[in-house]
Amino acid sequence: AQTVTQSQPEMSVQEAETVTLSCTYDTSESNYYLFWYKQPPSRQMILVIRQEAYKQQNATENRFSVNFQKAAKSFSLKISDSQLGDTAMYFCAFMKRGGAGKSTFGDGTTLTVKP
Amino acid sequence: DTAVSQTPKYLVTQMGNDKSIKCEQNLGHDTMYWYKQDSKKFLKIMFSYNNKELIINETVPNRFSPKSPDKAHLNLHINSLELGDSAVYFCASSQEGTDTQYFGPGTRLTVL
Secondary structure, eight states: OOEEEOOSSEEEEEESSOEEEEEEOOOSSSSEEEEEEOTTTTOOOOEEEEEEETTTTEETTTTTTEEEETTTTEEEEEOOSSSSGGGGEEEEEEEEESSOOOEEOOOOOOEEEEO | OSSSEEEEEEEOOOOTOOEEEEEESSSSSSEEEEEEEEETEEEEEEEEEEETEEEOSSOOTTEEEEEEEEEEEEEEEEESSGGGGGGEOOOOOOOOOOOEEOOOOOEEEEEE
């Protein structure tokens, strides 16, 4: 079974600064996907970024980028130029390739961006 | 156009009642899911259907019964509601063979 750990229940950052959210996971699988989801107060789950485990290159989506360390089983999310609208709960998730879409989520990190 | 929709968005009911939550997706996906997010925001998969067939059934009380009349719809029926069933229930969909899941807006269920 897979586990996903987010060790920071809460974080805060000043507007325009950079923040990094941590995620570690445990699996015996070699082929899988990793995701970061954002859940703002509206509660909608929004996919922020995804990473395929067999790709060494870190994924980037505008101000969001990841640091994927497969050997260390680490998948951190960096948010650059933080904006007030980034205030949300962020979930890290794992999905085994060919695993019928079953995702395992971390417990989440609540990020507050301060003006 | 809403890709994954759920009805109702809010549901308040008494213990012991039976209720249903409906989910529809217009993305042409063939796999749909139900997730439960509890009061501590923990998110966990409950069920997954592929082309109307159940493929994932996590440890969920049998009071919960998913039904998929067609591949665009996945409903969740809950019998004999209990206080601990209070949560936000999310529906999601994906195309088989791909990894990206699209979530609905969630249904907040409150059992009194």
